[in-house]
Amino acid sequence: MFRSDLLKDKVIIITGGGSGLGRSMGERFLELGAKLAITSRNAEKLTNAANEMMAEKGGEVFTVSCDVRDPEAVEQMIDSVWNHFGTVDILVNNAAGNFISPTEKLSHRAVDAVLGIVLHGTFYCTLALGKKWIEAGRGGQCLNIVTTYAWTGSGFVVPSAAAKAGVLGMTRSLAVEWARYGIRMNAIAPGPFPTQGAWERLAPTPELAEQALNRVPLRRVGEHSELANLAAYMLADEAGYINGECITIDGGEWLYGAGQFSGLDRLPNEMWDMLSKMTKKSGS
Numbered sequence: 001m002f003r004s005d006l007l008k009d010k011v012i013i014i015t016g017g018g019s020g021l022g023r024s025m026g027e028r029f030l031e032l033g034a035k036l037a038i039t040s041r042n043a044e045k046l047t048n049a050a051n052e053m054m055a056e057k058g059g060e061v062f063t064v065s066c067d068v069r070d071p072e073a074v075e076q077m078i079d080s081v082w083n084h085f086g087t088v089d090i091l092v093n094n095a096a097g098n099f100i101s102p103t104e105k106l107s108h109r110a111v112d113a114v115l116g117i118v119l120h121g122t123f124y125c126t127l128a129l130g131k132k133w134i135e136a137g138r139g140g141q142c143l144n145i146v147t148t149y150a151w152t153g154s155g156f157v158v159p160s161a162a163a164k165a166g167v168l169g170m171t172r173s174l175a176v177e178w179a180r181y182g183i184r185m186n187a188i189a190p191g192p193f194p195t196q197g198a199w200e201r202l203a204p205t206p207e208l209a210e211q212a213l214n215r216v217p218l219r220r221v222g223e224h225s226e227l228a229n230l231a232a233y234m235l236a237d238e239a240g241y242i243n244g245e246c247i248t249i250d251g252g253e254w255l256y257g258a259g260q261f262s263g264l265d266r267l268p269n270e271m272w273d274m275l276s277k278m279t280k281k282s283g284s
């Protein structure tokens, strides 16, 4: 789909890059020539992932463990990647925390856990690297992984909805403010892409997973390669005029939720024959 040198020698940090969608994006970026730094809380998971990724795809994967909720740890993580590679070109803010719960059942620590990872963590990483880019007089790029309920909101994942909305606001704001430094800021809003992290916490029963699938007009979940290819395109120099944009990749899911008559896609054809007679009659 792309030239094999699309991301050649780009140094890319992926938060939460040792599992799920972060890892899938990282593997694709390696195929396209990038050098990777992956970061998350679990050092052993990162080392295992990096070894497997290098064995399978070649290239270099550097690991740094860091809890993105800790601003000092974030600064150290950014410094250590910068010192290792001599620079950093791209930050993919992918790390997240989320779970379903009636909001009134949440403790303040539960709220803080999600806001801390998603909103503060994304902000700390962006700020730490943005300062270095500006000081070094060079540009850079951030790609923030949000979700479609960043603009619609959603019950039962309210801390995540609030945090992702904040990240989208930050993306659009900094796209304007930091453009003068040559820094591009964009976002991707995925629909359902099966990962252990998301499914364990958001679709813990087969019934809930099926419910989610039934809301997707394309009647399938996303494939990791589809998201990874979109991310690779957005990060390529060839996409250099895209700034402040959020691209949705959800099989039409959020629009299905918005359309008042979307649920009629469940009606069998015989029912349509009957309804059509009724509506024609009442309309004449």
Ligand SMILES: CCCCCCCCCCC/C=C/C(=O)SCCNC(=O)CCNC(=O)[C@H](O)C(C)(C)COP(=O)(O)OP(=O)(O)OC[C@H]1O[C@@H](n2cnc3c(N)ncnc32)[C@H](O)[C@@H]1OP(=O)(O)O
Binding pocket: 096, 097, 098, 099, 100, 101, 105, 106, 107, 108, 109, 110, 111, 113, 114, 147, 160, 190, 191, 192, 193, 197, 198, 199, 201, 202, 203, 208, 209, 211, 212
């Ligand atoms: C209907 C089907 C849907 C299908 C799926 C479609 C996808 C739709 C799009 C969704 C968009 C967004 C998706 C994602 O973000 S997926 C990413 C999911 N991955 C993760 O969350 C990974 C990281 N998560 C974690 O580490 C933890 O879950 C946590 C966020 C809680 C942070 O862990 P930490 O160890 O720091 O925190 P604690 O375990 O100490 O907990 C802190 C407080 O939070 C309370 N808590 C934890 N889990 C729950 C829960 N499930 N319900 C209520 N409260 C919870 C915990 O009790 C602590 O509070 P207290 O100290 O007061 O007890």
Ligand SMILES: NC(=O)C1=CN([C@@H]2O[C@H](COP(=O)(O)OP(=O)(O)OC[C@H]3O[C@@H](n4cnc5c(N)ncnc54)[C@H](OP(=O)(O)O)[C@@H]3O)[C@@H](O)[C@H]2O)C=CC1
Binding pocket: 015, 016, 017, 018, 019, 020, 021, 022, 039, 040, 041, 042, 045, 066, 067, 068, 069, 093, 094, 095, 096, 097, 098, 117, 121, 145, 146, 147, 148, 189, 190, 191, 192, 193, 194, 195, 196, 197, 198
């Ligand atoms: N899967 C899906 O259907 C969708 C996912 N998304 C978004 O895609 C992104 C990836 O999600 P997905 O791959 O499914 O989820 P995962 O749970 O697999 O990935 C989350 C990653 O974040 C890391 N992480 C969590 N907390 C912290 C922290 N405090 N500091 C550093 N790293 C942390 C985890 O590693 P560790 O535990 O080692 O810290 C893990 O690698 C997220 O932004 C999510 O919101 C959006 C819409 C749909």
